[in-house]
Amino acid sequence: MNRLIYLKDVVTLKLDEERCTGCGMCLEVCPHEVFKMNTGHVEIRNRDACMECGACRRNCPFDAISVQTGVGCAAAAINAMLGKTDAACCCTGSLECSPPAANEKGCCG
Numbered sequence: 371m372n373r374l375i376y377l378k379d380v381v382t383l384k385l386d387e388e389r390c391t392g393c394g395m396c397l398e399v400c401p402h403e404v405f406k407m408n409t410g411h412v413e414i415r416n417r418d419a420c421m422e423c424g425a426c427r428r429n430c431p432f433d434a435i436s437v438q439t440g441v442g443c444a445a446a447a448i449n450a451m452l453g454k455t456d457a458a459c460c461c462t463g464s465l466e467c468s469p470p471a472a473n474e475k476g477c478c479g
Contacts, residue, residue: 382438383420385412389434396426396435 383404392410397403405426406415412434424439 382422382436383414383417383426384436385414386434386436387411389432391432391434393431395429395431399425399429401425 385405390412392407392412394407394412396405396412397407401423402416402419402421404414404416404420405412407413420437422437422439424437427435427437427439
């Protein structure tokens, strides 16, 4: 299992178990093994590993997943690659969310 942590205890990922049919699409598209299959239904294995890219939500055919994209480190990495100015990520070496410097825009809200 992947042990990466992006934003400890602040991830916006939610799974609606009533809407989930266990199709497994989220398992296929998630780059960090956040989900797992358990007796025909999907469960969240490691919420803190979610980088909030939104791939699971966009690919779920039953709208069983919600995640607020654009607030995690995935948004910061993508913005940096695109040369956007709001590319700062507030993840620190301690893997905790921290406020950005006064002249920076953070990704944690």
